[in-house]
Amino acid sequence: MNFRFTDSEVHTLIELLSLATLVAEWNQSTAFQGKMASINALENKIFEYLLHAGYSDVIEFNEPEQRHQVTEDFEKKSSYMLCYDEFRQESFWEELVIRLADRDLAKRIGFDAWNILSEEQRRVHTVELEKRLWKEFEKFGVDHLHLIHPPHEG
Structure with a gap:
């Protein structure tokens, strides 16, 4: 499966994924924890791909947590945290x-x-x-x- 996104669409995708993950993390039921692990794994996979595709101004690797995440600068400039x-x-x-x-x-x-x-x-x-x-x-x-x-x- 291949998708083609503009830079603007990539930024929107990152915001959408980040917002969805933040909202999903509110579900603390033990039954949902397996699904949450899948959500986190997918987010990490997409962010890793984007980092290697040249989006290092937006995505970084968090060494202590061993996961990919949005940069602090992107988080401050984007609207998804305001929405959240x-x-x-x-x-x-x-x-x-x-x-x-x-x-x-x-x-x-x-x-x-x-x-x-x-x-x-x-x-x-x-x-x-x-x-x-x-x-x-x-x-x-x-x-x-x-x-x-x-x-x-x-």
Whole structure:
């Protein structure tokens, strides 16, 4: 199999591969670790090829880790880290809002009733609460979040 890429397309491919690997690394399940090893091996193989094809300004070999990686300069200049940071931020806030809304819904209707609802049904029941939470977090971040431990704990 042969592909022909322009320099611009190679840079986009490197960003795409780097971003995909960063996102995949979030999956910490033991069942996924074999797949993650395959992803890392493929990334390394492609990066090694690119290094030997003359992309030493973009790809380098990390001797201590024995793997190929993007150069620090490329990482700073490219947009994939900005995309990754935005993904992490949005994932955090969305997950926090959904979990808090689900917690409150389960308290209100009971866990058994909550448990039989589909994800879509839960969202219908929590839409107003989620809107309020989004407004709160957009305005104050986590500043107003406090853990309240039950008596005699924490």
